[in-house]
Amino acid sequence: MENTLGLEIIEVVEQAAIASAKWMGKGEKNTADQVAVEAMRERMNKIYMRGRIVIGEGERDDAPMLYIGEEVGICTREDAKELCNPDELVEIDIAVDPCEGTNLVAYGQPGSMAVLAISEKGGLFAAPDFYMKKLAAPPAAKGKVDINKSATENLKILSECLDRSIDELVVVVMKRERHNDLIKEIRDAGARVQLISDGDVGAAISCGFAGTNIHALMGIGAAPEGVISAAAMRAMGGHFQGQLIYDPAVVKTGLIGESKEANIERLQSMNITDPDKVYDAHELASGENVLFAACGITSGNLMNGVRFFHGGARTQSLVISSQSKTARFVDTIHMFDQPKTLQLH
Numbered sequence: 457m458e459n460t461l462g463l464e465i466i467e468v469v470e471q472a473a474i475a476s477a478k479w480m481g482k483g484e485k486n487t488a489d490q491v492a493v494e495a496m497r498e499r500m501n502k503i504y505m506r507g508r509i510v511i512g513e514g515e516r517d518d519a520p521m522l523y524i525g526e527e528v529g530i531c532t533r534e535d536a537k538e539l540c541n542p543d544e545l546v547e548i549d550i551a552v553d554p555c556e557g558t559n560l561v562a563y564g565q566p567g568s569m570a571v572l573a574i575s576e577k578g579g580l581f582a583a584p585d586f587y588m589k590k591l592a593a594p595p596a597a598k599g600k601v602d603i604n605k606s607a608t609e610n611l612k613i614l615s616e617c618l619d620r621s622i623d624e625l626v627v628v629v630m631k632r633e634r635h636n637d638l639i640k641e642i643r644d645a646g647a648r649v650q651l652i653s654d655g656d657v658g659a660a661i662s663c664g665f666a667g668t669n670i671h672a673l674m675g676i677g678a679a680p681e682g683v684i685s686a687a688a689m690r691a692m693g694g695h696f697q698g699q700l701i702y703d704p705a706v707v708k709t710g711l712i713g714e715s716k717e718a719n720i721e722r723l724q725s726m727n728i729t730d731p732d733k734v735y736d737a738h739e740l741a742s743g744e745n746v747l748f749a750a751c752g753i754t755s756g757n758l759m760n761g762v763r764f765f766h767g768g769a770r771t772q773s774l775v776i777s778s779q780s781k782t783a784r785f786v787d788t789i790h791m792f793d794q795p796k797t798l799q800l801h
Protein backbone atom coordinates (compact mmCIF):
# COMPACT_ATOMS: atom_id res chain seq x y z
CA MET A 457 0.00 0.00 0.00
CA GLU A 458 2.79 2.38 0.87
CA ASN A 459 4.85 2.81 -2.31
CA THR A 460 4.39 6.33 -3.59
CA LEU A 461 1.27 6.87 -1.48
CA GLY A 462 3.42 7.53 1.57
CA LEU A 463 5.02 10.44 -0.27
CA GLU A 464 1.86 11.78 -1.86
CA ILE A 465 -0.07 11.96 1.39
CA ILE A 466 2.62 14.23 2.79
CA GLU A 467 1.60 16.75 0.16
CA VAL A 468 -2.05 16.27 1.05
CA VAL A 469 -1.52 17.28 4.68
CA GLU A 470 0.99 19.98 3.69
CA GLN A 471 -1.49 21.64 1.32
CA ALA A 472 -4.27 21.53 3.92
CA ALA A 473 -1.96 23.00 6.57
CA ILE A 474 -0.72 25.82 4.32
CA ALA A 475 -4.28 26.76 3.33
CA SER A 476 -5.45 26.79 6.93
CA ALA A 477 -2.37 28.60 8.26
CA LYS A 478 -3.23 31.58 6.05
CA TRP A 479 -6.18 32.03 8.40
CA MET A 480 -4.15 31.66 11.57
CA GLY A 481 -5.07 34.21 14.21
CA LYS A 482 -7.94 35.72 12.21
CA GLY A 483 -10.65 34.53 14.55
CA GLU A 484 -12.53 32.71 11.76
CA LYS A 485 -12.55 29.03 12.63
CA ASN A 486 -15.00 28.00 9.93
CA THR A 487 -12.91 29.54 7.17
CA ALA A 488 -9.71 28.02 8.56
CA ASP A 489 -11.48 24.65 8.44
CA GLN A 490 -13.14 25.09 5.05
CA VAL A 491 -9.97 26.04 3.18
CA ALA A 492 -8.15 23.06 4.70
CA VAL A 493 -10.93 20.74 3.54
CA GLU A 494 -10.83 22.16 0.01
CA ALA A 495 -7.04 21.95 -0.25
CA MET A 496 -6.97 18.40 1.11
CA ARG A 497 -9.64 17.23 -1.28
CA GLU A 498 -8.06 18.90 -4.30
CA ARG A 499 -4.66 17.28 -3.65
CA MET A 500 -6.17 13.87 -2.84
CA ASN A 501 -7.98 13.85 -6.15
CA LYS A 502 -4.65 14.09 -7.98
CA ILE A 503 -3.38 10.83 -6.47
CA TYR A 504 -3.55 7.53 -8.33
CA MET A 505 -5.56 5.71 -5.65
CA ARG A 506 -9.06 4.45 -5.03
CA GLY A 507 -10.00 5.99 -1.71
CA ARG A 508 -13.17 6.26 0.32
CA ILE A 509 -13.63 8.65 3.22
CA VAL A 510 -14.72 6.71 6.32
CA ILE A 511 -14.12 9.51 8.79
CA GLY A 512 -14.57 13.01 7.47
CA GLU A 513 -16.77 15.99 7.85
CA GLY A 514 -19.65 15.25 10.22
CA GLU A 515 -22.56 13.05 9.32
CA ARG A 516 -25.01 15.58 10.66
CA ASP A 517 -23.82 18.77 9.00
CA ASP A 518 -24.39 17.85 5.32
CA ALA A 519 -20.79 18.69 4.48
CA PRO A 520 -20.30 19.27 0.76
CA MET A 521 -16.74 17.89 0.74
CA LEU A 522 -14.78 15.08 2.31
CA TYR A 523 -18.03 13.72 3.63
CA ILE A 524 -18.30 10.16 4.87
CA GLY A 525 -18.61 7.85 1.88
CA GLU A 526 -17.04 10.30 -0.61
CA GLU A 527 -14.73 8.65 -3.12
CA VAL A 528 -11.37 10.31 -3.68
CA GLY A 529 -8.46 9.73 -6.04
CA ILE A 530 -8.00 9.32 -9.79
CA CYS A 531 -8.73 5.58 -9.63
CA THR A 532 -12.34 6.15 -8.51
CA ARG A 533 -13.18 7.49 -11.98
CA GLU A 534 -15.20 5.41 -14.42
CA ASP A 535 -12.23 5.02 -16.75
CA ALA A 536 -9.95 4.03 -13.84
CA LYS A 537 -8.97 0.69 -15.39
CA GLU A 538 -7.32 2.52 -18.27
CA LEU A 539 -5.61 5.05 -16.01
CA CYS A 540 -4.45 3.02 -13.04
CA ASN A 541 -2.31 -0.03 -12.42
CA PRO A 542 -3.72 -2.97 -10.38
CA ASP A 543 -2.06 -1.81 -7.13
CA GLU A 544 -3.66 1.59 -7.43
CA LEU A 545 -7.09 0.03 -8.00
CA VAL A 546 -7.08 -1.63 -4.56
CA GLU A 547 -9.71 0.07 -2.40
CA ILE A 548 -8.43 2.01 0.59
CA ASP A 549 -10.21 3.70 3.49
CA ILE A 550 -9.24 7.18 4.62
CA ALA A 551 -9.95 9.05 7.86
CA VAL A 552 -9.36 12.80 7.66
CA ASP A 553 -9.37 15.83 9.90
CA PRO A 554 -8.08 18.59 7.57
CA CYS A 555 -7.98 21.10 10.42
CA GLU A 556 -7.65 19.40 13.80
CA GLY A 557 -7.94 22.23 16.29
CA THR A 558 -9.89 24.86 14.34
CA ASN A 559 -10.09 27.07 17.44
CA LEU A 560 -6.33 26.81 17.87
CA VAL A 561 -5.81 28.09 14.33
CA ALA A 562 -8.40 30.83 14.65
CA TYR A 563 -6.84 32.14 17.86
CA GLY A 564 -3.21 31.54 16.93
CA GLN A 565 -2.60 28.93 19.61
CA PRO A 566 -0.25 25.93 19.48
CA GLY A 567 -1.05 22.35 18.54
CA SER A 568 -3.23 22.44 15.41
CA MET A 569 -2.52 20.10 12.50
CA ALA A 570 -3.87 18.73 9.24
CA VAL A 571 -4.15 15.00 9.71
CA LEU A 572 -5.23 11.76 8.04
CA ALA A 573 -4.96 8.00 8.34
CA ILE A 574 -5.16 5.37 5.60
CA SER A 575 -5.65 1.63 5.64
CA GLU A 576 -7.04 -1.14 3.47
CA LYS A 577 -10.81 -1.23 2.97
CA GLY A 578 -12.41 -2.00 6.34
CA GLY A 579 -9.15 -1.29 8.18
CA LEU A 580 -10.37 1.77 10.09
CA PHE A 581 -13.29 1.81 12.54
CA ALA A 582 -16.06 3.99 11.07
CA ALA A 583 -16.73 5.79 14.34
CA PRO A 584 -20.02 7.58 14.79
CA ASP A 585 -19.99 11.30 15.50
CA PHE A 586 -20.10 10.65 19.26
CA TYR A 587 -17.60 11.17 22.01
CA MET A 588 -14.91 8.73 23.11
CA LYS A 589 -13.24 8.13 26.45
CA LYS A 590 -9.53 7.81 25.63
CA LEU A 591 -6.36 6.55 27.21
CA ALA A 592 -3.07 7.04 25.39
CA ALA A 593 0.34 6.16 26.79
CA PRO A 594 3.91 5.45 25.61
CA PRO A 595 4.93 2.14 24.00
CA ALA A 596 6.57 1.02 27.28
CA ALA A 597 3.14 1.03 28.95
CA LYS A 598 1.30 -0.66 26.08
CA GLY A 599 -1.15 -3.27 27.34
CA LYS A 600 -0.23 -2.49 30.95
CA VAL A 601 -2.29 0.63 31.60
CA ASP A 602 -6.00 0.01 31.17
CA ILE A 603 -8.92 2.37 30.59
CA ASN A 604 -11.01 0.24 32.99
CA LYS A 605 -8.62 1.05 35.82
CA SER A 606 -8.74 4.30 37.78
CA ALA A 607 -6.45 7.18 36.88
CA THR A 608 -4.62 6.58 40.18
CA GLU A 609 -3.91 2.94 39.32
CA ASN A 610 -2.82 3.84 35.79
CA LEU A 611 -0.41 6.47 37.11
CA LYS A 612 1.21 3.83 39.36
CA ILE A 613 1.58 1.49 36.37
CA LEU A 614 2.95 4.31 34.19
CA SER A 615 5.47 5.26 36.83
CA GLU A 616 6.77 1.67 36.92
CA CYS A 617 6.82 1.27 33.14
CA LEU A 618 8.59 4.58 32.55
CA ASP A 619 10.85 4.33 35.59
CA ARG A 620 9.73 7.74 36.87
CA SER A 621 8.06 8.77 40.07
CA ILE A 622 4.42 9.85 39.76
CA ASP A 623 5.31 13.51 40.24
CA GLU A 624 7.54 13.22 37.16
CA LEU A 625 4.52 12.34 35.00
CA VAL A 626 2.47 14.80 32.95
CA VAL A 627 -1.07 13.90 31.88
CA VAL A 628 -2.90 15.86 29.20
CA VAL A 629 -6.61 16.39 29.80
CA MET A 630 -9.04 18.53 27.82
CA LYS A 631 -10.23 21.50 29.87
CA ARG A 632 -13.88 20.60 30.15
CA GLU A 633 -16.32 20.53 33.06
CA ARG A 634 -16.82 16.81 32.51
CA HIS A 635 -13.19 16.27 33.57
CA ASN A 636 -13.25 18.09 36.91
CA ASP A 637 -13.18 14.87 38.98
CA LEU A 638 -10.56 13.28 36.74
CA ILE A 639 -8.28 16.32 37.01
CA LYS A 640 -8.60 16.29 40.80
CA GLU A 641 -7.83 12.59 40.95
CA ILE A 642 -4.69 12.96 38.80
CA ARG A 643 -3.44 15.86 40.93
CA ASP A 644 -4.24 14.04 44.18
CA ALA A 645 -2.25 11.05 42.93
CA GLY A 646 0.75 13.38 42.59
CA ALA A 647 1.01 13.77 38.81
CA ARG A 648 0.88 17.07 36.92
CA VAL A 649 -1.89 17.98 34.51
CA GLN A 650 -1.52 19.82 31.23
CA LEU A 651 -4.92 21.25 30.32
CA ILE A 652 -5.66 21.80 26.64
CA SER A 653 -8.61 23.62 25.10
CA ASP A 654 -8.55 21.60 21.85
CA GLY A 655 -6.45 19.16 19.87
CA ASP A 656 -6.42 15.80 21.58
CA VAL A 657 -4.99 14.01 18.50
CA GLY A 658 -1.68 15.81 18.95
CA ALA A 659 -1.77 15.07 22.67
CA ALA A 660 -2.36 11.35 22.11
CA ILE A 661 0.45 11.05 19.58
CA SER A 662 2.82 13.04 21.81
CA CYS A 663 2.57 10.19 24.33
CA GLY A 664 4.20 7.93 21.77
CA PHE A 665 7.45 9.94 21.69
CA ALA A 666 9.81 10.34 24.63
CA GLY A 667 10.97 13.92 25.00
CA THR A 668 7.58 15.60 24.60
CA ASN A 669 7.12 15.62 28.39
CA ILE A 670 3.65 14.16 27.90
CA HIS A 671 3.15 10.71 29.40
CA ALA A 672 -0.58 10.10 29.04
CA LEU A 673 -3.79 11.45 27.60
CA MET A 674 -6.90 10.80 29.68
CA GLY A 675 -10.52 11.87 29.35
CA ILE A 676 -13.24 12.32 26.78
CA GLY A 677 -12.82 13.85 23.31
CA ALA A 678 -14.44 13.22 19.95
CA ALA A 679 -14.72 9.65 18.61
CA PRO A 680 -13.51 10.33 15.02
CA GLU A 681 -10.34 11.93 16.43
CA GLY A 682 -9.99 8.81 18.59
CA VAL A 683 -9.76 6.61 15.50
CA ILE A 684 -7.16 8.86 13.88
CA SER A 685 -5.12 8.89 17.11
CA ALA A 686 -5.44 5.11 17.34
CA ALA A 687 -4.14 4.73 13.79
CA ALA A 688 -0.99 6.70 14.67
CA MET A 689 -0.49 4.79 17.93
CA ARG A 690 -1.11 1.46 16.21
CA ALA A 691 1.50 2.31 13.55
CA MET A 692 4.11 3.36 16.12
CA GLY A 693 3.32 0.77 18.81
CA GLY A 694 1.98 3.10 21.49
CA HIS A 695 -0.93 2.41 23.81
CA PHE A 696 -4.40 3.61 22.85
CA GLN A 697 -7.82 2.54 24.09
CA GLY A 698 -11.17 4.13 23.38
CA GLN A 699 -14.72 3.63 24.59
CA LEU A 700 -17.67 5.36 22.91
CA ILE A 701 -19.57 7.83 25.05
CA TYR A 702 -23.15 8.03 23.86
CA ASP A 703 -24.92 9.33 26.96
CA PRO A 704 -25.55 13.10 26.56
CA ALA A 705 -25.64 13.45 30.36
CA VAL A 706 -21.96 12.51 30.58
CA VAL A 707 -20.68 15.21 28.23
CA LYS A 708 -23.38 17.84 28.76
CA THR A 709 -22.62 19.59 25.46
CA GLY A 710 -25.95 18.97 23.74
CA LEU A 711 -24.05 17.84 20.64
CA ILE A 712 -25.05 14.18 20.66
CA GLY A 713 -28.80 14.48 20.95
CA GLU A 714 -30.90 14.34 24.07
CA SER A 715 -31.39 10.67 24.70
CA LYS A 716 -29.03 7.87 25.49
CA GLU A 717 -31.62 5.35 24.24
CA ALA A 718 -31.87 6.97 20.80
CA ASN A 719 -28.08 6.96 20.58
CA ILE A 720 -27.92 3.26 21.44
CA GLU A 721 -30.41 2.62 18.62
CA ARG A 722 -28.25 4.62 16.26
CA LEU A 723 -25.22 2.56 17.25
CA GLN A 724 -27.17 -0.63 16.66
CA SER A 725 -28.13 0.57 13.19
CA MET A 726 -24.38 0.85 12.57
CA ASN A 727 -23.92 -2.75 13.78
CA ILE A 728 -22.35 -1.64 17.05
CA THR A 729 -24.17 -4.04 19.32
CA ASP A 730 -22.05 -3.53 22.44
CA PRO A 731 -22.03 0.24 22.95
CA ASP A 732 -19.75 -0.03 26.00
CA LYS A 733 -17.02 -2.02 24.31
CA VAL A 734 -13.47 -0.89 24.97
CA TYR A 735 -11.51 -0.80 21.71
CA ASP A 736 -7.76 -0.98 21.55
CA ALA A 737 -5.62 0.61 18.83
CA HIS A 738 -5.58 -2.62 16.81
CA GLU A 739 -9.38 -2.73 16.77
CA LEU A 740 -9.82 0.93 15.85
CA ALA A 741 -7.15 0.64 13.14
CA SER A 742 -7.31 -3.04 12.29
CA GLY A 743 -5.95 -3.06 8.74
CA GLU A 744 -2.82 -4.99 7.89
CA ASN A 745 -1.13 -1.72 6.94
CA VAL A 746 -1.83 1.62 8.54
CA LEU A 747 -0.39 4.93 7.36
CA PHE A 748 -0.74 8.13 9.34
CA ALA A 749 0.25 11.64 8.23
CA ALA A 750 0.07 15.03 9.90
CA CYS A 751 1.40 18.50 9.12
CA GLY A 752 1.63 21.24 11.74
CA ILE A 753 -0.59 24.27 11.14
CA THR A 754 0.47 26.06 14.32
CA SER A 755 3.56 24.80 16.14
CA GLY A 756 3.14 22.02 18.68
CA ASN A 757 5.07 19.36 20.59
CA LEU A 758 5.75 17.32 17.52
CA MET A 759 5.94 19.66 14.58
CA ASN A 760 6.57 23.27 13.74
CA GLY A 761 3.65 25.13 12.26
CA VAL A 762 3.62 26.64 8.78
CA ARG A 763 6.17 29.47 8.47
CA PHE A 764 5.52 31.77 5.54
CA PHE A 765 8.19 33.87 3.86
CA HIS A 766 7.86 36.10 0.81
CA GLY A 767 6.94 33.77 -2.07
CA GLY A 768 6.90 30.52 -0.12
CA ALA A 769 6.47 28.59 3.10
CA ARG A 770 8.16 25.94 5.16
CA THR A 771 6.24 23.07 6.69
CA GLN A 772 6.98 20.15 8.98
CA SER A 773 5.10 16.86 8.73
CA LEU A 774 5.11 13.47 10.36
CA VAL A 775 4.35 10.21 8.54
CA ILE A 776 4.09 6.99 10.51
CA SER A 777 3.91 3.68 8.68
CA SER A 778 3.12 0.30 10.21
CA GLN A 779 4.46 -1.34 7.05
CA SER A 780 7.94 0.17 6.97
CA LYS A 781 7.96 0.72 10.76
CA THR A 782 9.05 4.30 10.37
CA ALA A 783 8.08 7.60 11.94
CA ARG A 784 9.40 10.08 9.43
CA PHE A 785 9.61 13.82 10.05
CA VAL A 786 9.55 15.71 6.77
CA ASP A 787 10.69 19.29 6.44
CA THR A 788 9.61 20.99 3.22
CA ILE A 789 10.12 24.35 1.56
CA HIS A 790 7.25 25.26 -0.77
CA MET A 791 7.90 27.71 -3.59
CA PHE A 792 4.68 29.50 -4.48
CA ASP A 793 6.02 31.78 -7.18
CA GLN A 794 9.66 32.56 -7.71
CA PRO A 795 10.82 33.47 -4.22
CA LYS A 796 13.99 35.59 -4.01
CA THR A 797 15.19 33.43 -1.14
CA LEU A 798 14.44 29.94 0.13
CA GLN A 799 14.29 30.69 3.79
CA LEU A 800 15.56 28.16 6.32
CA HIS A 801 14.88 29.91 9.60
Ligand SMILES: O=C(COP(=O)(O)O)[C@@H](O)[C@H](O)[C@H](O)[C@H](O)COP(=O)(O)O
Pocket residue numbers: 553555556557558559630632653654655656657676677678681709711
Ligand atom coordinates in the same frame (compact mmCIF):
# COMPACT_ATOMS: atom_id res chain seq x y z
O1 LIG B 1 -10.30 19.81 19.86
C1 LIG B 1 -10.84 19.13 19.02
C2 LIG B 1 -11.64 19.82 17.99
O2 LIG B 1 -11.44 19.31 16.68
P1 LIG B 1 -11.85 20.18 15.40
O3 LIG B 1 -13.32 20.41 15.45
O4 LIG B 1 -11.47 19.27 14.29
O5 LIG B 1 -11.09 21.43 15.42
C3 LIG B 1 -10.69 17.66 19.07
O6 LIG B 1 -9.34 17.37 19.29
C4 LIG B 1 -11.47 16.98 20.21
O7 LIG B 1 -11.26 15.60 20.19
C5 LIG B 1 -12.95 17.03 20.18
O8 LIG B 1 -13.46 17.42 18.96
C6 LIG B 1 -13.58 17.66 21.38
O9 LIG B 1 -13.28 17.12 22.62
C7 LIG B 1 -15.07 17.67 21.33
O10 LIG B 1 -15.34 18.96 21.61
P2 LIG B 1 -16.19 19.43 22.90
O11 LIG B 1 -17.59 19.11 22.57
O12 LIG B 1 -15.89 20.88 22.89
O13 LIG B 1 -15.64 18.75 24.09
Ligand SMILES: [Mn+2]
Pocket residue numbers: 553555556557681
Ligand atom coordinates in the same frame (compact mmCIF):
# COMPACT_ATOMS: atom_id res chain seq x y z
MN1 LIG C 1 -10.68 17.57 15.12
Ligand SMILES: [Mn+2]
Pocket residue numbers: 489553554555556557558
Ligand atom coordinates in the same frame (compact mmCIF):
# COMPACT_ATOMS: atom_id res chain seq x y z
MN1 LIG D 1 -11.38 19.49 12.21
